[in-house]
Amino acid sequence: MYGKRSRFLTIMLTLGLAFFYIPMILLIIYSFNYSKIVPVWGGWSLRWYEVLFQSEEVWSAVSLSLQIAFINATFATILGALAGLAMVRFGRFRGRTLFGGMLVAPLVMPEVITGLSLLVFFISLNELVGWPAERGFTTITIAHITFSMAFVAVTIQARLTGMGEDLEEAAADLGAKPFKVLTAITLPRLTPALISGWLLAFTLSLDDLVIASFVTGPGANTLPILIFSRIRLGLRPDINALATIIILVISICVLIAAILMFRQQRADLRDQQMAAGENS
Amino acid sequence: MTGAPTVSDTPWLDQDGQKPLVQIKGVTKKYGDVTAVDNVDLDIYQGELFCLLGGSGCGKSTLLRMLAGFESLNGGSITIDGMDMADVPAYERPTNMMFQSYALFPHMSVEKNIAFGLQQDRVPKNDIVDRVHDILTLVELQDFKKRKPQQLSGGQRQRVALARALVKQPKLLLLDEPLAALDKKLRKQTQFELANIQEKVGVTFIVVTHDQEEAMTLSSRMAVMDAGRFQQIGTPTEIYEFPDSRFVADFIGSANFFEGRVTEDSSDHVRVQTDVAEVYIDHGQSVLVGSKIWVALRPEKIQIVKTDEPVSGPNTVNGVVDDIGYLGETSIYKVALPNGQIVDVTAPNQSRPTSETQRITWEDKVAISWEPSSVMLLNS
Numbered sequence: 169m170y171g172k173r174s175r176f177l178t179i180m181l182t183l184g185l186a187f188f189y190i191p192m193i194l195l196i197i198y199s200f201n202y203s204k205i206v207p208v209w210g211g212w213s214l215r216w217y218e219v220l221f222q223s224e225e226v227w228s229a230v231s232l233s234l235q236i237a238f239i240n241a242t243f244a245t246i247l248g249a250l251a252g253l254a255m256v257r258f259g260r261f262r263g264r265t266l267f268g269g270m271l272v273a274p275l276v277m278p279e280v281i282t283g284l285s286l287l288v289f290f291i292s293l294n295e296l297v298g299w300p301a302e303r304g305f306t307t308i309t310i311a312h313i314t315f316s317m318a319f320v321a322v323t324i325q326a327r328l329t330g331m332g333e334d335l336e337e338a339a340a341d342l343g344a345k346p347f348k349v350l351t352a353i354t355l356p357r358l359t360p361a362l363i364s365g366w367l368l369a370f371t372l373s374l375d376d377l378v379i380a381s382f383v384t385g386p387g388a389n390t391l392p393i394l395i396f397s398r399i400r401l402g403l404r405p406d407i408n409a410l411a412t413i414i415i416l417v418i419s420i421c422v423l424i425a426a427i428l429m430f431r432q433q434r435a436d437l438r439d440q441q442m443a444a445g446e447n448s
Numbered sequence: 449m450t451g452a453p454t455v456s457d458t459p460w461l462d463q464d465g466q467k468p469l470v471q472i473k474g475v476t477k478k479y480g481d482v483t484a485v486d487n488v489d490l491d492i493y494q495g496e497l498f499c500l501l502g503g504s505g506c507g508k509s510t511l512l513r514m515l516a517g518f519e520s521l522n523g524g525s526i527t528i529d530g531m532d533m534a535d536v537p538a539y540e541r542p543t544n545m546m547f548q549s550y551a552l553f554p555h556m557s558v559e560k561n562i563a564f565g566l567q568q569d570r571v572p573k574n575d576i577v578d579r580v581h582d583i584l585t586l587v588e589l590q591d592f593k594k595r596k597p598q599q600l601s602g603g604q605r606q607r608v609a610l611a612r613a614l615v616k617q618p619k620l621l622l623l624d625e626p627l628a629a630l631d632k633k634l635r636k637q638t639q640f641e642l643a644n645i646q647e648k649v650g651v652t653f654i655v656v657t658h659d660q661e662e663a664m665t666l667s668s669r670m671a672v673m674d675a676g677r678f679q680q681i682g683t684p685t686e687i688y689e690f691p692d693s694r695f696v697a698d699f700i701g702s703a704n705f706f707e708g709r710v711t712e713d714s715s716d717h718v719r720v721q722t723d724v725a726e727v728y729i730d731h732g733q734s735v736l737v738g739s740k741i742w743v744a745l746r747p748e749k750i751q752i753v754k755t756d757e758p759v760s761g762p763n764t765v766n767g768v769v770d771d772i773g774y775l776g777e778t779s780i781y782k783v784a785l786p787n788g789q790i791v792d793v794t795a796p797n798q799s800r801p802t803s804e805t806q807r808i809t810w811e812d813k814v815a816i817s818w819e820p821s822s823v824m825l826l827n828s
Contacts, residue, residue, distance in 0.1 A: 332549075334547055334549050334551040335551050335553060337516075337518055337538070337545075337547070337551070338545070338547055338551035338552075338553075339553070339564070340517075340518075340537075340538045340539045341516055341517075341518075341538055341539070341541075341543070341544055341545045341613075342539075342544065342564050342565030342568055342612070342616065343539050343540075343565055343568035343569055343616070344539055344564070344568050345539055345568075346539075348568065352564075353553060356555050357554075357555065436598070439596065439598045439599045440598075442595075442599040443598065443599055443600050443601045443604075444601065
């Protein structure tokens with residue numbers, strides 16, 4: 169079964185990867201296209217990168233998106249972690265099932281519904297208490313926190329369940345009060361999950377178009393909103409340049425993560441050898 | 449470290465001497481409809497190494513966790529050193545626990561793991577250093593204090609876990625299957641080590657185990673648990689030689705059982721008629737003449753001889769060797785009795801067999817017999 173590689177499988181794999189990567193490669197190639205009309209090749213050039221770097225509009229969108237993503241990730245991680253802790257470590261409390269269901273509901277809720285309901289909420293809130301006076305940065309951030317918190321909570325919940333309670337019980341047994349157990353044992357053990365939860369929330373926010381479109385106001389364009397609105401006016405080469413930069417940044421991040429993981433594996437292996445080497 | 453107790457080696461027999469360190473009264477724990485621990489009473493004295501022995505799900509770990517304060521009680525009370533533990537949270541109890549998984553903190557070095565408990569008590573820094581050093585010397589891990597738990601072998605981790613639990617000098621140390629994760633050879637060696645350390649530090653140990661050999665080696669007294677109740681509490685010798693019930697006789701070691709009827713009961717002997725032989729017991733036991741009773745015999749307390757002659761009289765019966773298990777130091781003979789029952793007999797292999805005629809082998813006709821003092825009579 170392993171000896172002879174099935175031709176069918178090879179073809180399917182090649183096709184699958186091709187569908188995935190050829191569009192991106194095309195995008196990168198066309199970002200270096202001199203021609204103003206995207207599908208017409210006009211020779212190699214960095215012209216659109218120049219245009220991009222001079223565009224106020226693009227950079228304010230990038231900056232807005234990054235700010236929202238950062239604040240969102242931080243708050244979503246804190247709230248999500250608290251919710252996850254409540255679900256896994258607080259035993260059976262009244263309304264636990266309801267709470268758990270409401271926690272994961274945003275995961276399955278269509279974004280259009282989430283966006284629309286948040287918009288309605290913000291408008292009626294404005295009429296009731298006069299806040300938020302205008303929609304933009306604050307409303308997008310709040311909207312993002314509400315849905316990305318659910319993803320963080322699920323991540324934390326899974327990690328906590330996998331960790332078991334032995335270590336926390338051991339710490340309590342050694343005299344650590346509940347808050348000390350949280351800071352000295354639970355949180356350090358949760359760090360990987362907190363980091364991945366933060367990154368997940370960051371990406372979700374950076375990526376979101378639908379919800380942001382609903383709750384944004386005049387002048388507050390996040391990067392996805394900007395790209396989408398420009399595409400509606402036709403394909404533009406400077407957007408290709410922007411996309412290429414985004415792909416580059418993401419690739420570097422993935423590479424760093426891979427190197428870190430590789431190092432961790434090597435360290436684990438060393439520990440195992442160390443443990444086995446001195447059996448006593 | 450506190451000194452070893454000087455009062456008595458058998459405080460549980462001393463009615464008006466020492467007060468028990470741990471008093472468990474009518475303790476019950478229920479999970480929904482399942483009763484994990486069912487109204488148990490137990491006194492444990494200062495300096496004891498007490499084992500809770502039982503199969504999985506018998507409630508032994510639940511009882512230990514209730515002592516540590518991880519589980520609440522549905523009934524009864526636990527008193528440690530005269531103090532009711534009902535409202536005392538785990539982090540304020542004078543107990544420490546050694547977990548089956550060891551539960552070492554993976555993000556802390558050996559040293560920091562052990563110091564953790566002392567830091568919670570706000571022990572001065574210099575004292576912490578000294579006490580960590582002393583306890584590491586006791587478990588012979590001085591050279592490993594900078595290592596992380598995952599850089600240690602199983603045996604070393606076990607010692608770190610023990611050191612971490614002992615360093616706070618608890619009144620009571622709770623050990624949940626302390627040796628279960630070690631391989632067999634290391635486990636045997638560690639059993640004695642653990643008992644030695646207990647003797648040195650004088651702390652009262654309660655050990656939960658499913659391994660009867662471990663319980664017998666370690667304990668001053670032990671309790672055999674089944675279905676949330678204590679079946680018998682006593683010293684290893686009492687439990688092995690004088691089991692109260694068929695369950696205990698069968699659970700601890702192995703035993704051959706014969707059903708019989710009491711034919712004679714006097715102050716210095718008892719006679720029981722079974723369908724394989726008459727059994728004579730040379731000590732009095734309170735049984736009713738005519739009542740049904742179980743006779744139990746340990747395999748190593750039965751003698752086996754090769755003979756063609758039919759035997760008669762009490763405490764002896766003819767049989768045929770049905771199967772042999774050769775274990776090296778001993779052999780197990782499965783002897784078929786005239787009524788078809790198979791009896792296990794173990795005999796030490798004191799000398800190498802020199803000739804084939806001498807050796808007992810398959811299908812040999814044999815006679816088995818036992819001392820009148822070795823018979824165990826069980827009502828249930």
